[in-house]
Amino acid sequence: MQRRTGRLRAAAAAALLALGATLVAPPPLAAAAPNSPTLDSARAGGAPAHDYCQGQCADILPPGATGNATLMQILGNKLFGTHPPHSTDQLAPYGALAGGYQNLTDGTLTDFFNDASFGVPQDQVGDVTAPRGDVTITRDKKTGVPHIKGTTRYGTEFGAGYAAGQDRLWLMDLFRHIGRGELTSFAGGAPANQGLEQQFFPQAPYTEQDLQKQVEAIRDHKGARGRQAMADAQAYVDGINAYREQSKNGRYFPGEYVLTGHIDAVTNAGEIAPFKLTDLIALASVVGGLFGNGGGGEVNSALALLSAQHKYGVRKGTEVWESFRERNDPEAVKTLHDGQRFPYAVKPAKAKGTALPDPGSVTPEPLVFDRTGAATAKGGKAPQDPVPAPKKYRKLQGLFKDGVLPEGSFNPTQHRGMSNALLVSGKHTASGHPVAVFGPQTGYFAPQLLMLQEIQGPGISARGASFAGVGMYVQLGRGQDYAWSATSAGQDITDTYAVDLCNPDGSKPTKDSTSYRYHGACIPMEKLERTNSWKPTIADPTAAGSYRMRVYRTKWGTVTHRATIKGRPVAYTALRSTYRHEADSIIGFQMLNDPSYVRGAATFKKAAQHIGYAFNWFYADSRDIAYYNSGLNPVRNPDVDPALPIAADPAYAWKGYDPATNTTDYTPPAQHPQSVDQDYYVSWNNKQAEDYDSAGFGNGTVHRANLLDDRVRALTKEGGVTRASLTRAMAEAAVTDLRGEDVLPEMLRVLRSKPIGDPALQTAVQQLEAWRKDGAQRHETTPGSHTYAHSDAVRLMDAWWPRMIVATFEPGLGGDLYQALTSNLAIDESPSAGHGPTGAHAGSAFQYGWWSYADKDLRSVLGEQVKGPLAERYCGNGKLSACRDTLLDTLRQAAAQTAEQVYPGDDNCKAGDQWCADAIIHRAVGGLTHATISWQNRPTYQQVVEFPAHR
Template sequence: MPSRRRGGSRRVRLRRREGRPPPECRGGRPSGTLRAVHRPAAAVAVTLAAALAFALVPGEAAPPKRDFAAAAFTILPPGENGALTFDRHTTDQAKLYDALTPLRGNVTARDIRRLFKPAPLGLSTNKGSKGEHPRAGVTVVRDRFDVAHVSGKTQAAVAFGAGWVTAADRGLLLQLIRGPARIAALDVPGLDPLGLALSGKTFVPSAETEAFLANQIDALRAQGADGKKALAIINGYAAGINAWYAARRIPVARFTGNDVVAAAALIAARFGANGGQEVANSMFLDALQKRLGGADARSVFADLRESNDAETPVTVPGSFPYELPTDETPGSVVIDDGSFVGNPPAQPTFASNALLVGAKRSKTGHPLFVAGPQVGYFFPQFFAEMDLSGGGFATRGAVFPGVPFVVIGRGPDFAWSATSSQADNTDLFVETLCGGDDRHYEYRGQCLPMERFFAGTLKSAGSPDEQVAFLETTHGPVIGYATVKGKKVAISVQRSTRGREILSFKPFYELNTGQVTSARQFLATMGGVEFGFNWFYADDRDIAFFSSGRLPIRAPGTDPALPTLGNGDYDWRSYLLYVGHARGVDPKSGVILNWNNKPAANVGAADSNFSYGPVQRVNLLSAALAGGKKQTLATVVSAMNQAATQDLRVMRVWPIIREVLDTGPAPSARAEAAAGLVDDWRAAGGSRIDGDLDGKVDAPGAAVLDAAWPGISHAIFAPVLGPLVPRLAALMGESEDANSGGSSYESGWYGYIDKDLRTLLGKQVRDPFSRRYCGAGALQTCRESLWESIDAAAASLEVSQGPAPSTWRSDATAERIRFTSGVLQDTMRWTNRPTFQQVMSFSGHRGG
């Protein structure tokens, strides 16, 4: 079957000496660890299959500007080829990615060269090397991992080339997300954009939707010279996409600026928005009040929220007060338990991490940068990788289909990355109904009609068309209805970035065109990003961090965890200024570490985040880099990779559980033996690795803790919460265990258990809970309930796996990473690691 680019022509391999991995990584399968079975392409979007083929034509790559990287590597599984016509670049990077996992904390410099791909700026080619010229002034050359190196004479030309490559490498995904991205831009209630993209349904937008998106293009035009530059890039990018399809005579609707706006909105709404859980929180509080009474319910709710726990790990020093709870909250509403009917906003998952080591902690005297976002494992992968040069562009990294910039990557002498910050930029408002129906609401003393927004039509083969429409108040889309003290109300959602996502273009323009020249300038630049992300930077001298977002300043008298009264008295007052955002450069610790944990002290947790307690998975990274020793890229990658296979529960929570257990005898020899297996597992590093690929986690202790954890978790809270324990689990599960999606241990009851048991044992605790939960404060009762959970788990394992504890195993096959879509059936060992990852260090700087 012909390739997507070459029309069946022979591939020309471009040779490079710099950073070339050894032969075992040149197309072959390292260690034989990747399991591959390919399904027929007809499984999804078959009509797009013919779209993905083009031929290389003679040309030359533009010479790169000076590259100051001492080391520059990246990885993006499964591979650069996102087409339905498979070739070796469909899964070549998945093989490398998977081969790193079993090395755990023993990664060497050679392993980095072997299991990542070189990521220089530009591509030096010998005379006679071949590329293609999509149009005059644009050249595209492919390296041996099929990453496109795009060069152009002007910024619009480079953008054209980026659009051309996007259509070639992610044409299938580009079409699949085109409609769903508009759903994301509108915040359509009840529709998940990513789920819709994989559903086989087609969304046909209305004129009203297109006008909504076009408003952002108009806003760009109003920004003078900056807006003009942005529009030239957007138009060039769309033209490149259209040219690729036209060259292949593929009948698709022309891409426009609206498609770029929608793609930016998908990033903002899916990965850069947080909050919107207030109704569920409120109904849980109502249930607590019915069980415990008003005052006790409030204190228990505050315990579980952990909105500003002094023990939670932070990324940078300093205090940046934001969204802290207040005492009197007349502007917040308690919803009647069980009364909500509707579609609450979907909650994103978080799995990005960053390990930055400063110059003083580095053996080379230059910062070390190992970082990347976790956007899930998909085929086609959401990101593509590109190198863009010319017209001022000097960048390489991850490009999101539909967006004409590298969003995470590197420049000539710096690298940057991001993690989701969980900053609360989405609120739910309670609208008081009026006018005798469900379509009018009270606002600032008036009875106003809700406006109907007709978004478009969902089409599916063999099914009738579905009209997509929703009601809006002044705050935003109406997501449902509930009751407050028996009276019916409407619930609307307000996201701070809705309708203005494209206005964050300027920081990315500056990053892509080399206008960022220092850590301090990086902070100022990222202050212009309105999406809720943590940003990380390293050059040859400094490391830096900035937590961005258009973060609302809420009205006094409101609780950020609860819905807000929507009568106009408690609307958002303004937005957090630059000086209020968590940030830092070269902290005294010498490291900047983040795994979606709290950015800095006194940054309040979003209403959807109950996990900012004393135990966070970033603790695993901190432990691996503790001690003040000088680091290398290999030791930092080792720290990341070791943590990526560890079970947070056994490493950070089991020790305090064991201390409680040791205050009295085990109920049986079986229970004592089971606990001993968990001890042994922790002593060996707590890894969930399947080293021999037999489909089972190697350590029997994993089977014990997996079976015992639900019982342990419930034993802690049952004395106080009773039948409401499952309700807490609905807000935040007991544990986010290892799974086929990779991301794990971001949230769970880890901190609850740790803090409560330390309190019970009389240990020092900052910000203690209002009461003791396990055993209702009685050590013996608590201990017995924990032992009972372990004994019950052991009994269950005896029945299911036999009487010999040494043979008990958890299922590693169920945890293997799978690429969502169902087309690509390759799997990888479970690892808790970024999808796109950079390993970087710089030894020089522009201007000396």
Template sequence: MERLFRWTFRIVAAVLLLAGLAIGVVYWLAWRSLPDYDATEVVAGLTAPVEIVRNTYNVPHIFGETDADVFFGLGYAHAQDRLWQMTLMRRTAQGKLSELFGQRTLRTDELLRRLGLYRAAVRSVAAQDDETLAMLEAYSAGVNARIEVINREARGRGAPEFFLFEPQIAPWQPADSIAIVKLMALQLSGQASEEVLRARASLILPEERLRDLHPDVPGKGKVVLASDLFPTLSQTQFAQADPEDDPFLWPVPRRGLSGASNAFAVAAERAAAGGALLANDPHMGLTAPTIFYLARLQLSTGGAIGGTIPGIPVVMVGRTNQLGWGLTSSYMDDQDVMMEQLNPDDITQYRTPDGWADFETERTIIKIKDAQPVTLTLRRSVNGPILTGRQFDLGTVTPQGYVPALSWTALAEDDTSLRTGLDLMRAADLDEGLAAARYFVAPSQNLMLTDGKRIAMQVMGRQPDRDELHQSQGRIPAPGWVEANRWKGTKPFEENPVWTDPEGGLLGNTNNKTVDTPFPDHLSFVWGDSQRVQRMERLLQARDVHTRASLMEAQLDTVSFAARSLLPLVGRDLWFTGDSAPADSVQRRRQVALELLAAWNGEMSEHLPEPLIYSAWMRFLQQRLIRDDLGPLTSEYPLMEPLFIERVFRNTDGAGAWCDVIQSTAPETCTEIARQSLDDALQFLEDRYGSRVEAWRWGDAHEARSDHPVLGDIPGLGLIVNIRQSTSGGDHTLQRGRTSGELPDPFLNVQAATYRGVYDFADPESSVFITSTGQSGHPLSKYYDDLGELWRRGEYIPMTLDPDLARAGAVGITTLLPVP
């Protein structure tokens, strides 16, 4: 027995020792890929030495003798910290993910191949002006120089992910940066998905109820039903068809999760210190690392600092000493789905106003890890690339004998968007900043500007030129062979709305509706916000003068206008009614919840139970209102729509009819539905968080999940690479924390301000910024998540354009020397 024990002990010890050695080897290999920020490297592609000075938070300040050398340095710095992220985005745009991940990304690759984003990027290289092309080439050379150093010095393949997946990295090219801009356009666009969902709903709902669920924001608009344009779609099985779940690394945003942002500008006369102010916080999906990377470039025209995106060689949002700029999604309707009718005698042809025409076709091969390659035949009509029913849920609204085509400005093959970024960094004043917007193509954005005195907002991006006789006005898929439905090109840049030097000295945008012009000059029927704008107006108008602190306060504001307006409406017949109920009863639990909500000011604080009660109540309320009318389509509306709830409880145009359950005999009232929904919500929360209502915390449910998009789901690794934080805010607060809406955790924070910047031109050096994770994409780096806790607490770090200050606080200086 003793001998058996000794051998068992030896075997266990040996296994543990081998496991420890394996972990040590893995750790050593991963550690090797951590960049040395205090090194000197001799690299090809430079004309003179470049310094990359890293400050306390690992923000690189890049100095060189020429602009080309500075862009080279930015490419090198991006590749030092985010090489895996860059190559993953490039592979996504190219439709080459399956070479790494196998069958689970085949649908993603198929979508990108059919859209042809990378093809359009390659063709756009020829459209660049000399200075933009020089920037792209210098940046590419910097990325490739870092890859060469990694290979030469065996620096752990550049990132730990390359030990798990294909280590070979193709050289970076100018087309790769243009392709990432186009990929961002796909991730920020939701108009095509909105068209499809609206069409599906129109097959089930009468016209007046469709207007409730998809209301205009605000005002009236034309309601067109899918069955009006395609009579064969009148059967409900099309609308209720169950689309496939999104595959791995799917780049198309779910409804409600396309681009969002806040931007505020205060002219000098409304600023306490006499210099204009600008604040910006783009809202994007939370990932680890975040999409933004902070950097400072010392160009020949002066310094530029702010948020860059790895793979793209410009400061996307930030400032110089002469200009500050921010971005918000404009929600321009720059996508249209066209249904192309196939020739029944020859499916290689589609119907046009002049008869049948041949599709433009091309064959492409998708290589798949551990599987046979797949060959696709890509087709294009004059309206755009032909998609399949598995993309954008198009199969739910495509009649037999038709195929869907997508018209979209981001498919342009003369995309000059990056010239806008270059010109903004070099602009001397507001007028030059406005002129830079002319070259931007997609994704359409609101460009907020200040030059220290004046302020302006310019809608940039190409705007489709639609015919006023368009059958659906772009609101649902339309027949592609009808001349009036086809785009007539794009409108001149001069027709894009612009607001300059407004009376009152204030500008702001929360993705709210900006113009109220009729179709086809409408810009959009679908907007990203109808609630945050109400709070923004109140905060901006409440002060005679503003400071940097007041704009920071606005960015971090967690009061929900939606909660303040909906709760009195929904609960108007429930407050303080009935006798005191027995302890531990359903009635008593409801009374406690209503008492808490009655005294609540709408602040979505992570420490309070009221935001959780309110959010759960509104979620269950909307589900009760729509599920008998929509059936399986109910799952496509997981997020509460405030305008819909308001229309129902105000009985706008008879919208109170939603409260009556169709299948029941006795008519239900909205008060009954509100009470039942509250009970549903409270039971859900009790099952999840315990029976003590007062002990519930919004932050326990509203956890910000910045997960690694590839390694985050791997058991064990997820604990290392994922960043989880309790957060305040919500769907409709200025400090936005968009919830997932999906069970089992419908209140997770999945989209928020991935960057915040506030620039004070009375004292530019006091400007501040923050991102949601950290600078490094390496999980073992101390800079992987060091900014995340500051971000969660609403703190910022300073941003300086003073070279001496940058060098004085340096924690490392990378010196790049040209090859002799």
């Protein structure tokens, strides 16, 4: 194998040299003279003096600022493990926090985070670029982060676009094609690419006219700020295109364009298509669908209800279903714990218009048709043999056997509902000023979906992170004397309607009919299609293939399922309030970047009110902390139950709903959860407030937010909180096994209710007890050892939990109901669970699982008081001795599992490697790959801030 690898490297290197050094010339840099007016005497980049953080703001975003790589740099990475400058230099300090947080002090924070002050110190100035006379992009030597300073508004935004092109041109191109459902035609037909576009196209199936209308709506109907936003967006696009043209002409464009066949490396023939404003809408639809959506899933919820009613009868079955739904669990951790109530999407006393399907009648709406060639692989037919790439490239194909996007590299379902926030009021800090540690958990990719930047210009003053391609403003970061961040909120802004089907000729409709009843008329569904085809490339030698995707759109949303209701054929549709409004939130981000607008907590909340996506927004300055939940929350008929499908009847429609514009009446700002100066706030995608439904299963007594809440509550009670102590609380939660901290104690109490006679089981229990006593953490014995402390206990828990859940619940629920409930909420999401919602090596863990159900059930069996218990007792049929037998039997099974069985290995890890099974691997969405780091469950981009002063 080693000899073969050596031959491959030699052949690839020879092929690389044949392509010519002109392919990889670095981009030209315009270095400013020492006395240039673009360089401030104190800090470079023209940074304004108004930085009130005084060195107490820090941030981090792995793997690095640079996300583009020439073909030579990509091949160097594949062959020799080298990396372009600044493409990976934030990865090591980020990864080191998992082993170094215990001794963290305010003075050592910069060992793990960047200095997030405005500007660049003179002795740290690296590259300086002046793409126009009215803007300068200064990059620091340490991280290469772009600091954009403009003297005009247009120039500032042009510079932001130019810097985005420098750092993320390939990624932005990928995502504008993902947003249009055209990834395979652009990047090849690899299975990962097919899966990705098939995930996104049904969420936002737009025509070009749809995209253009969204641009015009912001420009023409959002007042002066809307006009300014579109002018800023156009300048941003102009900057991207300027870099695009220069990199193409100068032959330093991203090498993926060669690998995917868009540009010939030798002749330079080919094109990088110009960017346009509608591309930003397509990009925004991807970002919003990933992180700012909420609701939906009502069909699966209905199937679980029907299954419960079938087993228990209607009354008891509904009670059982409600107890698993946990709509308003009294034990759930809440971001607002001060007694405030914000009723939204609540269950009515007697629901009307509920549209449950006939049992066994539901079928998902098909998406893919007319597969040919390599595309038939998923359809059960053998793919054609790969077609050879051009001869000059064949020696390179072995380096890209998995394509530019390897299988499983990106799955949009992995990232719904992530990110965390910890904020403490100045009343409880050592300095008397608020402290915040917060950021979005957007997954780990190479290059990263977010990019760091500082933007300073007329009406804009901010540093932080923006999603690549929509970075005309900082979306999460800091201003002159304040900082803000967000977590995915997930409240219900998507409803499912049951639309009656019909045939225009009056014949009897079937489930396959493509017309529907609307206000008494039979009208055709709108058919939206994409036909994608591809040819083999260097990076993807998959045989040529094609297929067609089709989505039907109605005035009640897009069709997701078909069924019958009392024998009558219907289509179930998903109606999302942010559909056709993907970029409207640009107004809120513009306000957050405007130092003349945000002056304190009150104006921060007003800015957040202009963001339509479902997010929890957090704010800190030198005086206050604040919270606001954003989103286009539709005003519903109070008699409908939004947790279940609703009849498509005007009586049950959103109030004021206009299908032509997808607008409706929205709940006023006062009805959104919000607060200023609560003693502390925590959020990890948990329940916002009492009576505020988060649109899904899993907000019960045990939630990963408990890992934050318990620690921050204790810190606040003790007082004297510092940036370091709050970061330590976050970092400790990030390496803690939620099951071990919050459910294992009940499991052990059940086991210890009688003496354990089996010596092997006694040893296993003692190992678990020692692990729990030591914090139930998953961390290395010493940094870099790649061996876990309490490794046997961790292995036991990973093997035991799924067996224990099945044995506890399935006998009582029955197989059908158990499966229906697991389709709404997976039973486990440990870091090593590649089958879980986030997939393997994704960092994020313990958001989705049956920990609340197990906790409530075990406490009930133990005879403890449980608020909001399950409707039935399941473990051992509610008997302690029988429950103990269940736990012992499943623990015995778990103890018999070898490490190789618990951690079976994958393309990245050998079987039995526990550390590697958990570890974070940056998923390639381009040609570069990066080093593996130890698991930690924390935001991808993270800020640590404490402002000592205010304007």
